[in-house]
Amino acid sequence: MAQSILAQEPEVRIERAGNKVTAALVGAWTAEHARRVETLVGEISAEADRHHLILDLKGVHRLDTLGAWVLDRTRHELGEKGLASDFVNASPEQHILLNEVAYRGFQEGLKPKRSRFVDFLVDVGQTVAGAGNDLVRGVAFLGELVSAFIRVIVHPRRFRGTAVINQLEQIAYRGVPIIVLISFLVGAIVAQQGIFQLVRFGATPFVVDLIGILVMRELGVLLTSIMVAGRSGSAFTAEIGSMKMREEIDALRVMGLDPIEVLILPRILALIIGLPLLTFIASIAALLGGGVTAWVYGDISPDVFLTRLKASIAFNTFMVGIIKAPFMAMVIGIIATLEGLAVQGSAESLGRHVTSSVVKAIFMVIVLDGLFAMFFAAIRY
Amino acid sequence: MLERLHPAPAQNREVIISVRGVEVGFGEKTILKGLDLDVYRGEILGFVGASGQGKSVLTRAILGLVPKRAGTIEVLGENLDNLSPSERRLMERHWGVLFQQGALFSALTVKQNVQVPMREHLNLSDRLLDELAMLKIEMVGLKPDAADKLPSELSGGMIKRAALARALALDPDIVFLDEPTSGLDPIGAGEFDELIATLQRTLGLTVFMVTHDLDSLYTVCDRIAALGDGKILAEGPIEAMLASDHPWLRSYFHGKRARSVMTGGV
Numbered sequence: 001m002a003q004s005i006l007a008q009e010p011e012v013r014i015e016r017a018g019n020k021v022t023a024a025l026v027g028a029w030t031a032e033h034a035r036r037v038e039t040l041v042g043e044i045s046a047e048a049d050r051h052h053l054i055l056d057l058k059g060v061h062r063l064d065t066l067g068a069w070v071l072d073r074t075r076h077e078l079g080e081k082g083l084a085s086d087f088v089n090a091s092p093e094q095h096i097l098l099n100e101v102a103y104r105g106f107q108e109g110l111k112p113k114r115s116r117f118v119d120f121l122v123d124v125g126q127t128v129a130g131a132g133n134d135l136v137r138g139v140a141f142l143g144e145l146v147s148a149f150i151r152v153i154v155h156p157r158r159f160r161g162t163a164v165i166n167q168l169e170q171i172a173y174r175g176v177p178i179i180v181l182i183s184f185l186v187g188a189i190v191a192q193q194g195i196f197q198l199v200r201f202g203a204t205p206f207v208v209d210l211i212g213i214l215v216m217r218e219l220g221v222l223l224t225s226i227m228v229a230g231r232s233g234s235a236f237t238a239e240i241g242s243m244k245m246r247e248e249i250d251a252l253r254v255m256g257l258d259p260i261e262v263l264i265l266p267r268i269l270a271l272i273i274g275l276p277l278l279t280f281i282a283s284i285a286a287l288l289g290g291g292v293t294a295w296v297y298g299d300i301s302p303d304v305f306l307t308r309l310k311a312s313i314a315f316n317t318f319m320v321g322i323i324k325a326p327f328m329a330m331v332i333g334i335i336a337t338l339e340g341l342a343v344q345g346s347a348e349s350l351g352r353h354v355t356s357s358v359v360k361a362i363f364m365v366i367v368l369d370g371l372f373a374m375f376f377a378a379i380r381y
Numbered sequence: 382m383l384e385r386l387h388p389a390p391a392q393n394r395e396v397i398i399s400v401r402g403v404e405v406g407f408g409e410k411t412i413l414k415g416l417d418l419d420v421y422r423g424e425i426l427g428f429v430g431a432s433g434q435g436k437s438v439l440t441r442a443i444l445g446l447v448p449k450r451a452g453t454i455e456v457l458g459e460n461l462d463n464l465s466p467s468e469r470r471l472m473e474r475h476w477g478v479l480f481q482q483g484a485l486f487s488a489l490t491v492k493q494n495v496q497v498p499m500r501e502h503l504n505l506s507d508r509l510l511d512e513l514a515m516l517k518i519e520m521v522g523l524k525p526d527a528a529d530k531l532p533s534e535l536s537g538g539m540i541k542r543a544a545l546a547r548a549l550a551l552d553p554d555i556v557f558l559d560e561p562t563s564g565l566d567p568i569g570a571g572e573f574d575e576l577i578a579t580l581q582r583t584l585g586l587t588v589f590m591v592t593h594d595l596d597s598l599y600t601v602c603d604r605i606a607a608l609g610d611g612k613i614l615a616e617g618p619i620e621a622m623l624a625s626d627h628p629w630l631r632s633y634f635h636g637k638r639a640r641s642v643m644t645g646g647v
Contacts, residue, residue: 031513031552034505064552065584066509069516093585100583101516346487346533 026059029067187286240340430608477548
């Protein structure tokens with residue numbers, strides 16, 4: 001194989017004659033010997049001070065772009081110091097190559113180094129501006145959505161019932177098992193910990209109040225929203241994003257179809273209908289989990305559990321939880337579709353937006369829950 | 382037409398790729414049935430054939446991406462089957478591949494893409510790594526500011542050029558081009574052909590080009606090999622293709638599209 005030739009290290013013999021320095025290059029001046037090539041040209045440059053340098057390529061049996069580049073770069077650098085140098089005995093092929101790679105400074109080297117601190121400030125600024133833009137886009141999108149909704153109400157024939165039902169199946173029906181399971185487990189865990197703490201005060205039966213109020217007001221809707229953001233929000237972003245990527249959204253538009261009406265409205269409507277339903281199911285599952293645990297760990301029989309539950313929670317407890325659900329659905333839906341529409345050409349852009357859709361949606365769900373908590377506290381509901 | 386440095390006759394030149402009796406198949410279907418082909422050093426070989434006949438399969442078989450059932454493939458005089466893994470790695474430095482869609486790593490910028498093989502196979506200083514990558518990027522006709530772009534920010538023609546820069550990163554002896562001009566406009570395709578010819582001349586490359594582009598075949602290819610029925614139907618310069626009376630070759634080179642190319646620019 002060609003190894004024998006490759007293995008022949010580059011060498012240089014330097015001879016001085018009068019005011020001329022001749023560097024006779026031999027061997028393979030190729031990328032394989034990059035370090036050696038660089039050392040050698042360093043030696044040549046050092047020898048060439050104040051003399052006319054002749055680079056004799058006679059003994060070079062292999063020259064690649066790296067070799068040619070380094071040699072021409074050396075020639076150029078010597079030239080800048082006012083030292084002349086020439087290539088002699090280059091074969092026609094080597095000549096072409098040397099001409100082709102002719103040294104030029106790349107702007108790369110000129111790029112000023114920025115300070116970390118400035119970079120950090122720029123990052124912070126961009127993040128804040130980005131968050132502001134997100135908010136503005138969110139509000140603008142909400143407006144578009146509402147106007148699309150009104151259009152659909154005015155022209156009911158444009159309402160896509162089948163799409164809504166289909167999305168409902170995806171979001172709500174298929175999400176039931178996992179949401180029931182998780183709510184059941186969380187309800188059970190909260191009840192168990194509640195019993196362990198309350199038993200010290202001899203107040204074990206109050207675990208029923210704890211479970212009832214916590215689940216109805218907060219846990220049910222929060223768990224459901226987080227699960228839906230992870231399950232359906234990511235799916236929305238991925239679906240709409242991949243349609244955006246393949247220009248399907250543009251195709252809809254040129255066919256005179258409104259992508260918001262066709263794709264987004266059914267999804268968000270399905271979310272707004274589906275999330276309260278799931279919240280109800282999740283709450284019941286969590287109560288069931290709490291009830292089973294209370295029976296096992298706290299000796300509270302189902303009869304007692306139900307009676308205390310009836311006494312501790314009222315209709316408003318249930319309403320506090322369920323009223324939040326459609327708002328959570330809006331937030332999840334808007335974030336998911338906006339992120340989907342922001343996808344650009346590449347697949348990794350899609351992945352990035354799906355991730356940020358889920359993260360933003362969960363974050364906003366929790367923030368919104370906090371706002372609601374303050375609101376309900378203020379109106380004493 | 383472009384001036385070529387090596388228009389020498391094929392007979393007395395070094396064979397750089399030698400394919401003998403290669404059979405490749407998938408499941409029941411045999412695609413290549415005992416195919417023989419020689420590629421000579423310093424030539425641009427155009428490889429044509431109807432869709433689905435296995436042009437890409439042969440390329441992939443030479444590159445070792447699909448297993449062959451029979452036959453031998455020699456590259457640079459070495460039987461690829463007899464190479465140890467380390468020799469194989471060394472061999473892979475002698476060829477560069479331009480995939481049809483470019484196959485640029487999407488998470489890396491153009492410059493980083495070009496630097497991937499360099500980092501892997503060569504021991505370069507940071508300065509040289511940067512300069513060489515920029516040099517290759519300029520050699521393929523991209524502007525320096527394209528170097529820091531991601532593949533998703535490039536147009537189709539730029540992707541091909543960037544992918545070519547990566548294929549040339551290690552100064553290979555052989556470059557495999559899989560439909561290099563597909564998806565480019567005729568002017569862009571013509572420029573790309575010219576670029577291939579120029580690079581072939583300056584770097585002394587051997588180019589194995591799978592193509593459908595009649596313009597490419599006329600302007601840059603020294604020799605053409607036509608694939609059909611799992612074998613080479615004919616090989617030789619364009620004149621030999623035109624003279625052939627095989628029905629597929631006749632319709633390929635004498636069809637309406639072909640005539641317009643002939644009477645058009647060439």
